[in-house]
Amino acid sequence: MKFTELSDSELEVMKVLWEKGEPMSFGELLDYFNVHTKKEWKKQTLNTFLFRMQQKNLLQITTEGRYKQYIPAMTREEYLLAESKAFLNKNYQGSIVKMFAAFNGGEVLGKDEISQLKQLLEEWEKG
Numbered sequence: 001m002k003f004t005e006l007s008d009s010e011l012e013v014m015k016v017l018w019e020k021g022e023p024m025s026f027g028e029l030l031d032y033f034n035v036h037t038k039k040e041w042k043k044q045t046l047n048t049f050l051f052r053m054q055q056k057n058l059l060q061i062t063t064e065g066r067y068k069q070y071i072p073a074m075t076r077e078e079y080l081l082a083e084s085k086a087f088l089n090k091n092y093q094g095s096i097v098k099m100f101a102a103f104n105g106g107e108v109l110g111k112d113e114i115s116q117l118k119q120l121l122e123e124w125e126k127g
Contacts, residue, residue: 023069
């Protein structure tokens with residue numbers, strides 16, 4: 001699946017769906033954002049986000065009775081992995097070594113950090 005970057009608002013919608021862990025109706029989503037986040041989104045605002053997310057194949061829609069139910073088309077972990085890979089490719093030519101070097105910025109790593117990196121590399125090496 002090709003990575004599709006989410007806007008901040010689209011990501012908020014996905015986070016709610018991921019946390020809920022089950023399909024949500026338009027009304028449930030609108031209530032959540034207006035009551036729990038104080039966003040006060042109008043129906044058209046949420047509808048626009050959901051439509052764009054459908055177009056990007058980020059949501060699956062089922063119909064229960066006369067109500068649509070929205071379900072994420074990918075898990076949070078799948079999204080984070082795809083987002084991380086896209087970030088790495090865009091900024092570091094796909095090289096994790098270049099990324100680590102940039103994050104270090106010339107600072108000395110502590111023994112614990114070095115140990116954690118070594119452990120991670122050993123795990124990757126085992127495959």
